[in-house]
Amino acid sequence: MPNEIILTRRAFAAGLAVTAAALALPLPAQALTADQARSLVDKTVADINSIINSGKSEGAMLGDFERLFARYADVPAIARSVLGPAARQASKAQLSAYTKAFQGYISRKYGRRFREFIGGRIEVADARKVKSFYEVISTAHLKGEAPFEVRWHVSDKSGKSLFFNIIIEGVNMLASERTEMGALLDQRGGDLDRLIKDLARL
Amino acid sequence: MGLKNSFTSGRRRVGLLAVLTMQAGLAGCAGAPGPDGINDPYEATNRKVHAFNRGVDRALVGPAAEGYGSVVPEPVQRVVGNVADTLDLPGDIANNLLQLRIADAGQNSLRLTMNLIFGIGGLFDFSTAIGLPGKPTDFGETLHVWGVGEGVYVELPFAGPSTARDAAGMAVDVVLNPVRLALPDKEATAATVLKLFSRLGDRNRYSDTIDSILYESADSYAQARLLYLQNRRFELGQEAGAAEGAGDEGFIDPYEDPYAE
Numbered sequence: 495m496p497n498e499i500i501l502t503r504r505a506f507a508a509g510l511a512v513t514a515a516a517l518a519l520p521l522p523a524q525a526l527t528a529d530q531a532r533s534l535v536d537k538t539v540a541d542i543n544s545i546i547n548s549g550k551s552e553g554a555m556l557g558d559f560e561r562l563f564a565r566y567a568d569v570p571a572i573a574r575s576v577l578g579p580a581a582r583q584a585s586k587a588q589l590s591a592y593t594k595a596f597q598g599y600i601s602r603k604y605g606r607r608f609r610e611f612i613g614g615r616i617e618v619a620d621a622r623k624v625k626s627f628y629e630v631i632s633t634a635h636l637k638g639e640a641p642f643e644v645r646w647h648v649s650d651k652s653g654k655s656l657f658f659n660i661i662i663e664g665v666n667m668l669a670s671e672r673t674e675m676g677a678l679l680d681q682r683g684g685d686l687d688r689l690i691k692d693l694a695r696l
Numbered sequence: 697m698g699l700k701n702s703f704t705s706g707r708r709r710v711g712l713l714a715v716l717t718m719q720a721g722l723a724g725c726a727g728a729p730g731p732d733g734i735n736d737p738y739e740a741t742n743r744k745v746h747a748f749n750r751g752v753d754r755a756l757v758g759p760a761a762e763g764y765g766s767v768v769p770e771p772v773q774r775v776v777g778n779v780a781d782t783l784d785l786p787g788d789i790a791n792n793l794l795q796l797r798i799a800d801a802g803q804n805s806l807r808l809t810m811n812l813i814f815g816i817g818g819l820f821d822f823s824t825a826i827g828l829p830g831k832p833t834d835f836g837e838t839l840h841v842w843g844v845g846e847g848v849y850v851e852l853p854f855a856g857p858s859t860a861r862d863a864a865g866m867a868v869d870v871v872l873n874p875v876r877l878a879l880p881d882k883e884a885t886a887a888t889v890l891k892l893f894s895r896l897g898d899r900n901r902y903s904d905t906i907d908s909i910l911y912e913s914a915d916s917y918a919q920a921r922l923l924y925l926q927n928r929r930f931e932l933g934q935e936a937g938a939a940e941g942a943g944d945e946g947f948i949d950p951y952e953d954p955y956a957e
Contacts (some may be wrong), residue, residue, distance in 0.1 A: 568950070575950035610904065626949070638901075640829060651951040658950050664930020665923055668948045673922050677915035 526655045528621040531628035531648040534655050538566045538646075539616045539632070546612055559608065560601035568649065568656040569597050575658075576671040580679055580686060588686055595693035600671070603696075613637045616644060626651070627658075634662075734925065736849040745851045746917040750910055752854065757899055758907075764893065765900030773897045775819050780894035781830065782811050782818030783887050786874040791833045795841040800831040835872075836865025840932050849921055857924035 545558045563569065573596040574581045574589070581589065614636035621630045627649040635641050647659040660667045675689075678696075682688040736742065765773070785808040792801035807823040807830055815822035824830070839861050840846070847860025855866065870876075876884045899906060913919040 571950040575948065607904065607908075626951075640824075649951060659948065664926045664928075666926055666948065668950065669926065670919065670922060673918045674914055677913070677918060681914060 526628060526648070526650040528623065528628060530655050531630050531646075532618055532621040534566060534648055534657065535618050535621075535630040535632060535646045538562065538657070539618065541566075542608060542611065543615070546608060552606075555608075556602050556605040559605035560598060563601045563604075564597060566657060568652045568658045569593060571652060571658050572600075572668065572671075573597070575668055576675045577679075578672055578676055580684070584686055588690070592686065592690050592693070595690045599693040599696050610636060614639075621648075630657075734849060734921065735847070736921065738848060738850065742849065742851040742921075743917050745853055746920070748853060749851065749856060750916065753906075753910060757896070758903075761896045761899035761903065764896040765903075768897075776890060777894045777897055778811070778815065778821045779818045780891045781821065781832075782808065782815070783875050783891065784832065785811075785830070786878075787869055787872075788831065788833050790872075790874055791835055791838045791869075792831065794835075794838045795833070797831075797833075797841075800833070803828065804831050834862075834865055835868040836862035837932055839865050846925075846928075849925065851917070851920070857920050859925075859928070862928065 541562050545555055545562065548555065548558070550558070570593050573593040576596065577584070577592065584592065611634075614634065616632050616634045618630060618632045621628055623629075627647050630646040630648060632644045632646065633641050634644050642663050645661040646657045647661070648655055648657045650656070658668070678692070679686070679689050682692070768776075785804055789801050789804045789808070792798075792804055807828055810823045810826075810828065811818050811821060814820075836859075844861050846862070850858050850860060850863055852858050852863055852866075855863075858866065875887060879887060909919050909923065910916050
């Protein structure tokens with residue numbers, strides 16, 4: 495009897511310790527708050543700006559953009575979603591090769607366009623919860639342009655808070671890339687392996 | 697974008713076009729958008745028009761815009777753009793009023809007055825400089841406010857991506873433009889020419905974006921269609937959307953994807 499009581503007390507103490515530790519540590523899941531979503535976008539924007547202002551060659555900048563994309567965006571989820579129905583039939587190996595090719599392709603495609611941001615800035619205004627994710631609303635001020643709205647969709651379903659979509663004046667990156675990837679796949683008669691090979695050169 | 701409004705033709709031809717697009721609009725109001733939010737039953741015809749527009753851009757509009765951009769100094773381009781915008785304001789105000797958006801009508805009227813007086817007849821965009829940006833609108837938006845649905849997607853020759861509703865709206869805007877109606881023929885033509893130059897300026901300014909859609913994407917027709925519809929819906933839903941659930945329409949959840957696994 496006394497032993498049992500001691501055990502219970504120990505268990506209780508251990509339980510307290512675990513709870514305290516859990517409270518002190520940010521939990522990977524369920525912990526995403528508007529502030530965290532905001533700060534992810536803040537960091538992304540700061541990194542974009544520092545890449546643009548680094549004065550590096552375009553090739554080096556594109557490499558930096560790819561690292562940035564891999565760090566702040568949920569590349570596997572984006573890649574799979576963009577591939578659409580074909581992702582279902584793909585083998586594991588194909589899907590991972592495709593995801594890798596996609597990461598380079600998308601970084602080059604948007605990286606080339608980030609030059610338009612030179613001398614501009616993005617102001618993060620607001621973050622709010624929508625359904626299962628957070629939407630961060632920002633305004634882009636580019637040189638000689640009327641300010642326009644950029645929305646970032648941020649989720650922590652991957653286990654980390656990462657963005658999975660960008661919406662510029664209503665134009666949805668995921669939707670646009672889905673259309674593009676579908677057309678690229680059609681052009682190759684639905685041959686995913688050819689698409690993977692070609693993405694590296696696009 | 698850059699292909700918009702290439703109506704150089706006389707009023708009679710524009711009138712005919714208006715009637716035709718109205719009919720197309722009425723005929724095209726049937727049908728609902730698919731699960732992807734796209735209602736494009738005339739895709740085959742639209743694709744032919746798109747190929748034509750692309751040819752026009754490649755052979756004429758694109759090179760002309762590039763020439764315009766390199767020959768005409770930037771400050772002059774800006775002045776051309778400003779005057780063209782100022783000439784649009786009376787039409788915008790009329791539409792603001794038809795939409796019962798009195799605040800927008802007030803802002804555009806104030807803008808018109810300021811730019812005419814302090815911007816020396818609209819040469820300079822004084823209003824934007826002091827934080828009074830334009831509230832551009834069109835009769836397509838007025839129809840939307842009146843409850844007209846967007847109808848089918850159409851790609852118009854020269855004018856580019858549109859919908860049945862927006863095409864009808866564009867025709868009305870051209871025919872009933874207060875500036876055109878108020879100005880004598882010669883000046884009205886001059887205003888149209890000026891607007892065309894302003895469009896060339898836009899085509900040149902956004903050439904990276906336009907080129908990437910028209911010439912670098914795998915399916916430029918589908919890209920242009922998606923871009924137009926998404927951006928147009930964003931423009932039209934902006935006021936209502938700002939309050940609640942603005943991002944919902946375009947929301948794709950890659951984590952609960954029907955495609956995943």
